Amino acid sequence: MQYLIAFLKRHTFFFLFLLLEGIALIWVVQHHNYQRSVVNQYTNQLTGSVYMLFNNASEYFKLVTINEELQQENAALRNILKSSVIINDTSTAKKQDTLSFMSMDSSYRQYYVYEPVKIIHNSIHKANNYIMINKGQKHGIEQDMGLMGADGIMGIVVSTSPHFSWAMSMLHSNVRISAMLKKNNQMGTVSWEGNDFKTGTLSDIPTHINVASGDTIITSGFSNIFPEGLLIGKVTQASVDKKQNNYDITFRFAEDFNALQYGYVIKNLYRKEQQNLIEESKITK
Amino acid sequence: MYLKHVIRFFLLILLQVIILNQVNLNGYIDPYLYLLFILLLPFETPRWLLLVMGFFTGSIIDIFSNTGGIHAAATTFMAFARPGVINLISKKSEFDTGSEPCITDMGSKWFYLYSLYLILLHHALLFTLEIFRFNKPVELIYRITLSALVTLMLVILSQYLFPKRPKK
Numbered sequence: 449m450q451y452l453i454a455f456l457k458r459h460t461f462f463f464l465f466l467l468l469e470g471i472a473l474i475w476v477v478q479h480h481n482y483q484r485s486v487v488n489q490y491t492n493q494l495t496g497s498v499y500m501l502f503n504n505a506s507e508y509f510k511l512v513t514i515n516e517e518l519q520q521e522n523a524a525l526r527n528i529l530k531s532s533v534i535i536n537d538t539s540t541a542k543k544q545d546t547l548s549f550m551s552m553d554s555s556y557r558q559y560y561v562y563e564p565v566k567i568i569h570n571s572i573h574k575a576n577n578y579i580m581i582n583k584g585q586k587h588g589i590e591q592d593m594g595l596m597g598a599d600g601i602m603g604i605v606v607s608t609s610p611h612f613s614w615a616m617s618m619l620h621s622n623v624r625i626s627a628m629l630k631k632n633n634q635m636g637t638v639s640w641e642g643n644d645f646k647t648g649t650l651s652d653i654p655t656h657i658n659v660a661s662g663d664t665i666i667t668s669g670f671s672n673i674f675p676e677g678l679l680i681g682k683v684t685q686a687s688v689d690k691k692q693n694n695y696d697i698t699f700r701f702a703e704d705f706n707a708l709q710y711g712y713v714i715k716n717l718y719r720k721e722q723q724n725l726i727e728e729s730k731i732t733k
Numbered sequence: 734m735y736l737k738h739v740i741r742f743f744l745l746i747l748l749q750v751i752i753l754n755q756v757n758l759n760g761y762i763d764p765y766l767y768l769l770f771i772l773l774l775p776f777e778t779p780r781w782l783l784l785v786m787g788f789f790t791g792s793i794i795d796i797f798s799n800t801g802g803i804h805a806a807a808t809t810f811m812a813f814a815r816p817g818v819i820n821l822i823s824k825k826s827e828f829d830t831g832s833e834p835c836i837t838d839m840g841s842k843w844f845y846l847y848s849l850y851l852i853l854l855h856h857a858l859l860f861t862l863e864i865f866r867f868n869k870p871v872e873l874i875y876r877i878t879l880s881a882l883v884t885l886m887l888v889i890l891s892q893y894l895f896p897k898r899p900k901k
Contacts (some may be wrong), residue, residue: 460781461780461784461813464785467811468809471805472788472803472805473806475801475802475805475806476802476803476806476862478801479801495797495799525796571755573734573761573763574800574863576799576800580799587739614799642869651879678848692850
């Protein structure tokens with residue numbers, strides 16, 4: 449025992465190193481395995497407050513661009529309002545504006561709700577990138593909700609604290625998003641190879657389908673996270689992988705990940721019901 | 734004077750988290766200037782304290798950039814290697830009391846070598862852990878080398894911008 453203590457004392461430096469390095473490596477592995485868990489919910493509050501402070505300062509200089517973007521988005525949304533569209537159906541002709549359309553039509557049921565959020569921290573050049581937003585549990589934000597911007601989808605919420613949340617960016621090695629080609633509804637999976645922040649990969653599209661550069665990729669709506677039809681990006685290159693009989697498709701993200709300012713968290717009001725159904729069908733198998 | 738190091742610690746962490754983490758050069762280059770703090774700790778720093786400071790500094794960076802332990806691991810490793818690197822590149826085994834591992838006290842050649850070795854060790858472990866899969870060894874080496882060079886340049890630049898004041 450004495451010898452052991454003497455031995456440990458003599459090599460304190462080395463053993464302390466092993467201890468600390470061990471802790472750090474366990475942390476690395478934990479983080480890698482449970483990226484979708486709430487490991488960092490205790491530190492979110494601290495980091496969030498600091499980022500918020502500096503984001504407020506830097507935002508001041510970007511006000512002009514932000515305003516323009518919001519205005520453009522407003523215009524786009526106005527275009528798809530019910531009141532901007534002529535409806536020939538006589539049964540709906542009475543309902544002139546959107547509000548009455550929403551409140552009176554019994555067949556209308558809210559499925560997704562959008563919560564406006566501000567991006568307060570973002571990275572694009574790591575192997576796994578995260579986005580921090582200024583809302584959390586108090587605003588009803590939960591894990592596995594989608595995050596989108598004015599141009600396209602951004603990521604998925606992975607951890608929340610009372611006032612802040614971290615979302616896994618589309619630029620993350622674990623991202624798998626169910627997507628489809630807009631022109632023919634062919635299903636595929638969107639992921640990120642870690643090359644650069646402008647391009648992603650679409651896989652699982654069989655080769656007998658015609659894919660050309662410029663084709664639009666949208667969400668499929670099968671994941672319970674994103675509604676159908678949100679923009680993801682545009683195909684830039686499609687080559688055939690002969691082994692798998694699939695295309696290797698690279699595409700350009702619609703969202704500019706280098707300039708994220710505002711976004712929306714997408715709440716699926718029926719997610720619990722859908723998840724329960726999936727769980728039940730798993731048990732009965 | 735511990736105050737100097739405490740202030741330097743906070744300034745470097747803020748600089749790293751608020752500015753340098755947002756900088757993206759060429760998609761491959763991530764400068765990590767925060768490790769200047771470990772580089773400039775005095776020679777007399779006990780070795781155990783060196784390790785603790787390394788772990789602590791790395792952890793703070795990890796918490797802020799949500800990188801889960803990779804900075805803690807790399808910076809602890811760098812702190813562990815520091816005494817060895819100092820022995821390796823120094824001719825004298827004894828230093829003048831009160832001297833610090835900076836350009837003013839040790840000369841530029843010594844400081845370049847010292848920083849280069851430690852930054853390379855740090856970045857090598859950091860980027861290896863970050864990528865976690867070894868399917869792109871060339872890209873990995875490319876990233877390590879480029880980022881280490883930029884970090885080194887910033888470290889050296891900081892030495893000329895804020896030189897240690899000579900003792901009265």
